[in-house]
Amino acid sequence: MFKDRRTRSFLDAAALSRLAAVPLFARRPMQGTVSGRHPSPHRGSSVEFAEYRKYVPGDDLRRLDWRAYGRSDRFYVKEFEADTNLRCCLVLDTSGSMGFGPAGATKLDYARRIAGALGYLALQQGDAVGLSCVANGLARNILPKRNPAHLIALFDLLEETRPHGETQLALVLHELAETIRQRALIVIISDLFVEPDLLGSCFQHLRFRRHDVAVFHLLEAQEMEFNFRRPMRFLDMEGGTSIFADPTEIADRYHRALNAYLTELRRVVLESSVDYHRVLLDENYERVLTRFLVGRAHGKGAQ
Amino acid sequence: MSFLQPWLLAALPLVALPIIIHLINQRRYQTVRWGAMMFLLTANRMARGFARLRQYLIMAARMLAIAGLVFAVSRPLASGWLGLAAGGRPDTTIIVLDRSPSMQQKGIGGGDSKLATGVHQLAQTLATLKSAHWILIDSVTKKPVQLDSPEALLKSPAAEPTSAASDLPGLLEAAYEYTQANKSGRTDIWICSDLRQNDWNPRSGRWQALRESLLSLRQGVRINLLAYPEAAEGNFSVRVSDVRRVQNGPAADLVLSVRLAREGEDQSRASIPLHFEIDGARTEVMVEMDKSPYELKDYRIPLESKQPRSWGKVTIPADLNPADNDFYFAFEKPVPRHAIVVVEDNQVARSLQLAAAITPDPGITCSAEVVAAEQVANVEWEKVSLLLWQGPLPEGEAARHVQEFIKRGGYAIFLPPKVPGDREFLAARWKSWTDSASKDALVANWRGDQDLLANTQSGAQLPVGQLQIHRYCQLAGDFTPLAGLQGGSPLLARSTQNHSGAYFLATTTSPADSSLATDGVVLYVLVQRAMAAGAASLGTIRQLAAGEALPANLPDSWQRLAGPEDALSGAYPVHRGVYLAGDQLLAINRPMEEDQAPILDDGRVADLFAGLNFIRVDHRAGHIGILIEEIWRPFLFAMIVALIVEAALCLPRYVAKAGSPS
Numbered sequence: 001m002f003k004d005r006r007t008r009s010f011l012d013a014a015a016l017s018r019l020a021a022v023p024l025f026a027r028r029p030m031q032g033t034v035s036g037r038h039p040s041p042h043r044g045s046s047v048e049f050a051e052y053r054k055y056v057p058g059d060d061l062r063r064l065d066w067r068a069y070g071r072s073d074r075f076y077v078k079e080f081e082a083d084t085n086l087r088c089c090l091v092l093d094t095s096g097s098m099g100f101g102p103a104g105a106t107k108l109d110y111a112r113r114i115a116g117a118l119g120y121l122a123l124q125q126g127d128a129v130g131l132s133c134v135a136n137g138l139a140r141n142i143l144p145k146r147n148p149a150h151l152i153a154l155f156d157l158l159e160e161t162r163p164h165g166e167t168q169l170a171l172v173l174h175e176l177a178e179t180i181r182q183r184a185l186i187v188i189i190s191d192l193f194v195e196p197d198l199l200g201s202c203f204q205h206l207r208f209r210r211h212d213v214a215v216f217h218l219l220e221a222q223e224m225e226f227n228f229r230r231p232m233r234f235l236d237m238e239g240g241t242s243i244f245a246d247p248t249e250i251a252d253r254y255h256r257a258l259n260a261y262l263t264e265l266r267r268v269v270l271e272s273s274v275d276y277h278r279v280l281l282d283e284n285y286e287r288v289l290t291r292f293l294v295g296r297a298h299g300k301g302a303q
Numbered sequence: 304m305s306f307l308q309p310w311l312l313a314a315l316p317l318v319a320l321p322i323i324i325h326l327i328n329q330r331r332y333q334t335v336r337w338g339a340m341m342f343l344l345t346a347n348r349m350a351r352g353f354a355r356l357r358q359y360l361i362m363a364a365r366m367l368a369i370a371g372l373v374f375a376v377s378r379p380l381a382s383g384w385l386g387l388a389a390g391g392r393p394d395t396t397i398i399v400l401d402r403s404p405s406m407q408q409k410g411i412g413g414g415d416s417k418l419a420t421g422v423h424q425l426a427q428t429l430a431t432l433k434s435a436h437w438i439l440i441d442s443v444t445k446k447p448v449q450l451d452s453p454e455a456l457l458k459s460p461a462a463e464p465t466s467a468a469s470d471l472p473g474l475l476e477a478a479y480e481y482t483q484a485n486k487s488g489r490t491d492i493w494i495c496s497d498l499r500q501n502d503w504n505p506r507s508g509r510w511q512a513l514r515e516s517l518l519s520l521r522q523g524v525r526i527n528l529l530a531y532p533e534a535a536e537g538n539f540s541v542r543v544s545d546v547r548r549v550q551n552g553p554a555a556d557l558v559l560s561v562r563l564a565r566e567g568e569d570q571s572r573a574s575i576p577l578h579f580e581i582d583g584a585r586t587e588v589m590v591e592m593d594k595s596p597y598e599l600k601d602y603r604i605p606l607e608s609k610q611p612r613s614w615g616k617v618t619i620p621a622d623l624n625p626a627d628n629d630f631y632f633a634f635e636k637p638v639p640r641h642a643i644v645v646v647e648d649n650q651v652a653r654s655l656q657l658a659a660a661i662t663p664d665p666g667i668t669c670s671a672e673v674v675a676a677e678q679v680a681n682v683e684w685e686k687v688s689l690l691l692w693q694g695p696l697p698e699g700e701a702a703r704h705v706q707e708f709i710k711r712g713g714y715a716i717f718l719p720p721k722v723p724g725d726r727e728f729l730a731a732r733w734k735s736w737t738d739s740a741s742k743d744a745l746v747a748n749w750r751g752d753q754d755l756l757a758n759t760q761s762g763a764q765l766p767v768g769q770l771q772i773h774r775y776c777q778l779a780g781d782f783t784p785l786a787g788l789q790g791g792s793p794l795l796a797r798s799t800q801n802h803s804g805a806y807f808l809a810t811t812t813s814p815a816d817s818s819l820a821t822d823g824v825v826l827y828v829l830v831q832r833a834m835a836a837g838a839a840s841l842g843t844i845r846q847l848a849a850g851e852a853l854p855a856n857l858p859d860s861w862q863r864l865a866g867p868e869d870a871l872s873g874a875y876p877v878h879r880g881v882y883l884a885g886d887q888l889l890a891i892n893r894p895m896e897e898d899q900a901p902i903l904d905d906g907r908v909a910d911l912f913a914g915l916n917f918i919r920v921d922h923r924a925g926h927i928g929i930l931i932e933e934i935w936r937p938f939l940f941a942m943i944v945a946l947i948v949e950a951a952l953c954l955p956r957y958v959a960k961a962g963s964p965s
Contacts, residue, residue, distance in 0.1 A: 097338030107338070193341050223339045231329050234337035243343050244332065252354050253346035261342065 008155050010112035015286045016120055022293040024088075024121050026212050027275065031183035032084035037125055040084040041183070048081040086185050087130065087144040088122040090115045090154075091176060092161065093190030094133045096238035099163030100191070100220055101281055107218045111189040112158045113285045114216055118187055119154050121293075127185075131157055134172040134190070135165040144184070166238045169194050173202035182210050189216045196264040203272030214275035214292070217265075221282055226254050307378035307432070307933070314373045321365035357952055364949035371942030375935040380431070394488025394522070396434035397478045398425060398450075400441045400462055401496035403469040404626035404893045405900060408497065408535045410923055411623075417531040421495035422462045424529065424922065429453035429493070431933065436487065440477050442469035442502075443850065443877045447481040460871055466626065466893040467850025467877040469502040472509040479516050482524065490524045497531040498903040501896035503911070505903060510911050517915055526912055528919040532902050536567035539575060540627035540898045541619045544598065545760070546846075548606070548634045549666045555606045557581060557634060560760070561617055564596040564899050579604060581615035596899075600760075611636040612844055612888055614881040616865060627898060631865060631881050633844040633890040639668040640688045640838045642830070645676050647694040647720060654812040654820035655691045658830040669834065676701060684708045688837030689830065693718035693811055696728035712840025712854065714804035714833040718811045719776030729798040729805050731780030737792070744772040746794055749786035754797065755806065755832050756785055756825075767825055771818040775810045782807060795829075804836060843886050848894040849877045858885040866891075 029041040055064060055075035065078040092115050098108040119129045123146065130144030131154050140157055142150075169190055176186065186206055192199060192215070206213045228247035235242045262278075269276035275296070279288050306312060337343070406418035415423065429437070430453045437450035441461040448461060456462050475492070482490050496502065517524050545560035563575060572593050579586040586604055590597070606613075612635030619628050642659035646652040652673050659671035674682060676694055679701040690708060692715060697705045706729075709715055723733035749756045749767045758764050767786060775792060782796035785806075798805040808829075812820040819826045839845075845854065853876060861872065866880015875882050875891070882889045908919065 097340075100336070100338035191338060193339060195341075220338070223342075228333075228335075231332040233332050233334040234340065234343055235334060236340045237336050237338050238340070240340055243340070243347065245343065245347070246329070246358075249354050249358055250343070250346050253349040254342050256349065257342040257345035258339075261345075 008116065008159060010109065010116045010158060011120070011155070012113075012286075016117055019117060019121060019286065019289055019293065020124060022290065022297060023125055024118070024127070024293055025296045026086050026185050027296060028210070028212050029183065030084055030086035030185065030212070031181070032086055032128070038084055038086045038127075039081060048083075050079045050081045052076045053079055085127045085146060086122075086183075087128045087181065088118065088185045088187065089144055089176065089180055090119060090129065090131045091173070091186060091188045091190070092131060092133050092158070093135075093167065093169060093188075093192075094139060094161045094163055095135045095165055095167040095169075095193075096163050096236075097167065097191050097193055098218075099237055100223070105281060106163070107191055107220065107281060108161070108163050110218055110279070110281050110285060111216070112161075114189050114279075114289065115187075116155060116158055117285070117289055119151060122185075123148060123151050129154060132172070132176060133157065133161050134167075134169055135163075136168050138172050138175060139165075163237070166240075167193055170198040170202050173199075174205055177202070177205040177209050177211070180209070180211065183212075185212045185214065187214045187216070189218065191218050192265065196261065196268045199265070200268035200272060203268065203274050207272055207274075212275070213272070215269065215277065216288070216292075217276065217278045219278060219280055221280055224258070224280070226251050226258075306374075307380065309377060311373065311377040315370070317373065318366045318370045320369060321362050325362065361949055361952045364945045364952065368942045368945035368949065371938045371945060375938040375942065379934050379938065392433045392435070393491040393525075394434070395436045395438060395482070395485070395490045396429055396432075397438045397440060397447070397481065397490060397492045398429070398456065399471070399474045399478055399492060399494045399496075400439065401469045401471065401474075401494070401502055402442045402463070402465045402467070403497075403499065403502050404464070404466050404897050405497050405499045405502075405535075405624065406531070407464045407626040408531075408533075408538065408624040410533075416464065417497050417533075418462075418464050418495075420922065421529055421531060422456055425493060425495055426453045426456045429456075432491075434491065438478075438481060440474050440481070442471075442474060443467055443874065445470070445473055445477050447477060460874070463869070463874075464626065465849060465874070465877040466879040466891065467848075468894045468897055469496070471496060471503045472507050472513055475513050475517075476509065479513065479520070482520060482522070483516075486522075488522050490520075490522060491527060492524060493527045493529060495529045495531075497533075498908060499897070499900040500903055501894075501900040503903055503908075505907055505911060514912070514914060523916070525916040525918065528908070528912075528917070530908070530919055530921050531923065532905075532921055533923055534566060534902055535623040537569055538566045538623040538627070539573075539619055540564050540566070540624070541577070541617055541630050542627075542892070542895065542898060543617060543630045543632045545601075546632045546634050547664075547666075548612075548636055549603075549664075550636070551605075555609075555636075557604045557606050557615070559599075559602045559604065559617070559632075561590075561599040561602065561630075562596055563590065563592055563599070563619070565592070566899055570595060575619055578618040579615060580618070582607065582610075582613050614844075614864060614888060614890060616881075626879075627893065629879070630892050631879060631890040632846065633881060633888045635842055635844045635888070637664075637667045638688075638838045638842045639670070639686075640834045641686050642669075642671040642689040642691060642834055643679075643682055643687050644671055644673045644691045645679065645694060646673065646691075646718075647676075648811065648813060650813050650820075651693050651718065651811045654823070654826065655693070655830070658812075658823065658827045659689060659691065659834060661827070663831050669831075679704055684711070684713070686841070687713060688841055689713070689834040690715035691718070691830070692716070693720070695720045695722075695724050696726040696732065698726055698728070702728060709803045709805050711856075712804070712837065714806070714837035716806045716808055716830070716833055718808050723776055727780065729780075729800045729803065731778060731782050731796070731798060731807055734777040734779050736774055736776050738774050739772065744775060744788045744790070746770050746772070747787050747789045749795070754785050755829050756795065757832075765825055765828055766822065769818075769822060770825060771822075772810050772816070774816045778807055778809055804833070806833070844888045845890070847876075847889055847891050849879060849891050850894070854887075857887060857889075860884075861889070864888075 023037060026038045030038040055077050059077050063077050065076050068076040092111055099106050101107050122129045126146060128144035128146040131142045132138055133140040142154055142157060203213055231246045233242055233244045277292055407416045409416050437453060438447045439450050439461055440447050443465050478492050542562045543559055544562045547558045549556045549558050575590045575592050577588045577590055584607055590599055614633040616629050616631045621628060644652055644655045656671040656673060660669055662669040719733045723735055746767050751758045751764055756765055756767055772788060777792055778796060781799045783799055784793040784796045786794040788794050794809050796807045810817040812826060814821060861875045862883040864881040864883055867878055870878035879892050
């Protein structure tokens with residue numbers, strides 16, 4: 001598959017081969033350019049019966065159902081579901097906060113693994129894959145293509161990207177909602193340190209554009225537990241002001257704020273029908289992706 | 304609050320340790336690159352509420368725990384004695400004990416007396432406070448006695464009750480002298496007293512000197528007063544004010560005057576049974592006491608015994624103070640009273656002889672003999688009760704006889720000679736005659752409360768003010784005036800030498816000099832009182848107050864005939880009772896001042912110790928509460944509670960919450 005045979009730190013061939021056993025499905029009809037595995041909003045020529053429709057002049061006579069004509073003395077045309085491919089847009093948050101975590105196991109490293117695996121899986125089943133890196137704005141963008149060679153460029157971008165700058169995820173998501181053609185699978189991999197209301201409007205915008213939105217919300221265990229003992233000076237990884245705090249004093253309120261955020265976020269994703277996955281970095285990404293793929297396989301065809 | 308180890312309080316600044324550690328901890332912060340700043344910012348904007356309060360509570364609990372530990376190891380004492388033992392353990396502790404009869408007052412409802420309670424409390428308290436040396440100065444011996452331990456106070460005979468009054472200034476002087484002589488280190492003086500005015504004598508000039516002396520001590524003296532100022536409300540006391548054996552034909556009667564008094568404001572009528580015990584025979588008389596003091600005058604009790612002398616006692620029912628519920632007395636057949644008159648003026652001799660020879664009571668024989676000054680050496684002085692001397696003061700052999708007579712207990716009244724010489728006798732001498740030509744000299748003042756010119760038993764004054772003094776002789780030397788003329792010259796004075804019964808009358812009974820003979824009442828009373836007092840020294844009975852100076856000729860060994868059995872033989876003179884000393888029959892009772900003595904008010908006591916390091920605590924007789932108790936346990940308990948609270952507040956509640964976001 002890779003001509004140069006370069007090894008990518010974020011790719012594990014064994015894990016990819018195991019993940020390839022479960023196909024990546026879209027939860028709603030996709031609008032691809034070629035035939036594929038995903039349902040299409042249009043009727044096509046697959047083997048899966050869709051419906052009977054009355055014959056109108058101009059229809060291909062070969063598609064008339066003669067048996068139906070024999071039983072009812074009326075002309076009916078037999079229609080079948082169309083199968084198409086999808087455009088998978090991977091939206092990767094590369095803001096400074098994605099650099100949080102132990103060296104070699106930061107959020108961005110984790111995001112690379114997810115994005116790389118999904119890109120590989122999608123391309124393998126003939127879907128087009130694109131990648132958008134988001135920080136202050138849309139930092140880098142690779143349009144979806146289904147050419148296997150395209151994967152190299154995508155992996156290169158994943159490898160090159162570094163965490164830097166503030167998060168402007170909401171603005172970029174609105175922008176992507178407008179620029180990506182309708183009915184695409186948009187996979188957002190981010191720590192989502194954005195106000196849930198702003199995210200909610202983004203998700204609604206994407207839903208309005210009939211995109212299938214999946215979110216991998218990356219959180220580090222320390223961010224959840226906040227179990228510091230000594231007074232700390234917290235340096236903003238996105239360049240903001242630092243905060244000096246005694247964890248024993250502020251921990252209680254930190255957890256209240258975190259819980260409120262998570263609760264609000266859950267409400268937002270439910271209202272937006274977003275395929276939301278909260279991921280702790282100490283969780284194996286293969287298990288996360290397996291859960292993601294299996295969940296989608298079960299929900300195949302849901303509109 | 305006070306402490307046994309107050310220097311450990313120097314560790315109290317350690318209370319600030321949690322704050323210091325907190326501040327150091329604040330400086331030793333770590334820096335971490337953090338992504339989820341939005342939650343931190345939100346948390347910072349939230350009301351800090353209980354979190355901040357919790358921090359304060361944790362800090363306070365830690366400080367409280369340290370303070371509790373420091374206080375506990377400093378061994379705090381539970382008492383209101385602020386500053387007690389603030390300087391640590393004293394080198395010497397001097398216990399000044401008031402053993403007067405009033406200290407035997409019991410608490411309401413019975414229980415221990417003030418003295419017993421005080422001794423018990425002192426033993427317990429001083430055992431707690433510790434000291435290098437323990438010295439006891441009791442009100443009887445007034446001598447410092449070293450104790451092995453405070454507990455020895457409980458068994459010491461020097462802490463037993465007595466019938467003698469106390470002299471608190473004298474006791475404190477003894478304490479000062481001991482401190483100065485032994486050059487002891489820091490000294491604590493503990494006074495245990497009931498603050499009776501007669502014992503403290505607050506008007507005495509000795510207090511000022513005592514204060515200055517104590518202040519001059521370099522080592523520093525702290526005075527702790529354990530006071531029992533509770534008055535004995537409703538307590539009755541009994542006293543025999545007069546006792547006479549009167550011959551009634553072949554039989555004899557005892558004539559007693561008994562004085563009853565009740566302490567306090569209550570003046571309601573009370574029935575008091577008086578129990579007389581005379582020669583083993585008991586008599587009871589019910590007295591309706593309608594005022595206080597009440598006096599039963601001349602109550603006559605027939606004597607069954609034919610013995611010329613005997614003793615008895617009168618008792619009233621038990622009340623708050625058992626020490627004043629009985630009174631001992633002794634009596635004998637009256638001794639013949641004989642006066643010697645030595646004069647240079649016959650007119651004077653006649654009046655003096657008459658005044659001495661006329662008996663005031665048919666049962667008493669009185670006689671007077673005029674003797675020339677040269678014949679004084681031939682007088683049988685052992686039978687004389689009074690010497691009346693008008694003329695130049697005695698000298699030579701005559702002076703020696705007169706002095707021995709006075710020393711033996713006889714009384715003498717000296718009247719001025721016609722021509723005053725330069726002779727001096729008993730540190731006094733006559734100066735010169737003064738005529739009061741223009742106006743008769745009048746008596747300006749006299750002592751009506753005691754001595755020869757005292758008021759009568761009914762309280763009436765002697766007509767001393769009606770005397771006319773036409774001529775008087777001025778007196779020089781050491782004496783105590785008993786009556787004074789206008790202008791300040793003394794009319795009657797008592798010699799201050801050896802507590803003698805020597806008096807100086809500044810005029811004669813001659814009509815040219817005064818109206819003493821013509822208005823004979825004053826002269827007669829004067830002479831008869833002196834004769835009676837002089838005759839007392841001739842008898843074989845003595846009515847003594849406990850603790851007062853004993854007559855010189857008494858033997859050392861006494862035999863107790865009546866009285867408390869727990870008294871040691873060496874302490875008989877300070878315990879009430881009847882004793883046989885040689886041929887003398889002694890009836891010893893509490894001093895008269897001990898009855899109804901008022902209690903010093905707080906301000907007066909504070910004034911006495913003004914400027915000194917003085918601490919006072921009031922206690923109650925029979926009160927079993929501990930005066931001073933170590934209370935380190937509550938502090939230790941407080942420390943434990945503080946640690947538990949601190950631990951509870953420090954429980955990491957957020958750990959549980961950290962798992963909740965899911």
